[in-house]
Amino acid sequence: MVIFTKLKITTLPELPEVQTTVNGINKKLKGLRIVDIWTDYPARHYDNPQWQNSEKISSRQIKNKHFFNYFKKNIVGKKITGAERRAKNVLIHLSANKTPSKTTKGRCETILIHMKMTGHLLFGKYEKVNTKTKNLKPKTTKWVAQEPGPLRDDSFNQFIHLVFSLSNGKHLVLSDMRKFAKVLLIENFGLNTSSELSHLGPEPLTSNFSLKVLKERLNKKPNWPIKSALMDQTLISGIGNIYSDEILWASNIHPLRKVEDLKTSQFIKILVNTKLILKKGIDFKGDSMSDYRNIDGRRGRFQNEHQAYRRTGKPCTKKRCPGTIKRTGVRGRNAHFCSTHQK
């Protein structure tokens, strides 16, 4: 049994991690029917004043106590027809209503999951365990993987707050230590215009994501540091802290360099490296420096490929570069970079 060392940091699912999850769902869950749903996400999130004016966002979330029953009624009995990634969102498409009425005829819905910082989906055979009442604490329910292995033994896979029971006796569960994840139900015809997806920038791994598109998008924020622009989901979809650091390291560009000061040759480098590094992230099944796991509960390997991210103080690995990796703040985020070759 490998004992995983707990790391203090949390990395989060970016494009390659979400894609790895989606690929896993398409490989193993297509055609399965959802027979039940369980959650212990507290339904109190929207009591906070900051949410009171966000009905559009909160109304169809399972964390909204007024919506959960509708959510359950509308997904139980439906088949998972496939999964898709949009930016950092997992989209799980469901079959049409089994017994269509006038109002629901042919209507298809999609479960949208944003895993935020510490969420990841897992697939396996689980059982519900009621822990005994101890120390006057109320009885709590825990879901535990039945077989030994990473699903059961890796501590990062044990924060299960949402469970979809499936027709083959297995379960799709969401492990989400910090409970930031967002789960909601959207009717397909409104998917692209939904407040979750409509504002998102283009997908960097599509063939029509060209130099022209990249320049056009980034130039919307000419006075921003390039790192911030790369991470802005309204400009480009799917890039976060890890991959932006790696893209800029490979492109020899300083994270604080203003977009308006970039030359065309630098945009080309960003374009090439964005596609290359995101693809590499997918090839390595994502980044598991901290909590991300694929749906089998296993780690990806991209954390072994970092050249900049969280390598502060370590020598730069660029050929013939004598530099050291430094860390600096960029608009409230940490950037890791080599001060010698990144200009």
Added chain:
DNA sequence: TGCAGTGTTGCTTC
């Protein structure tokens, strides 16, 4: 013991 750090998103405040 307690608090800063972790890093996404979107709302609030200035």
Added chain:
DNA sequence: CGAAGCAACACTGC
């Protein structure tokens, strides 16, 4: 309008 700050939450290390 843009930015900075904060909250959602849990856990770790100093």
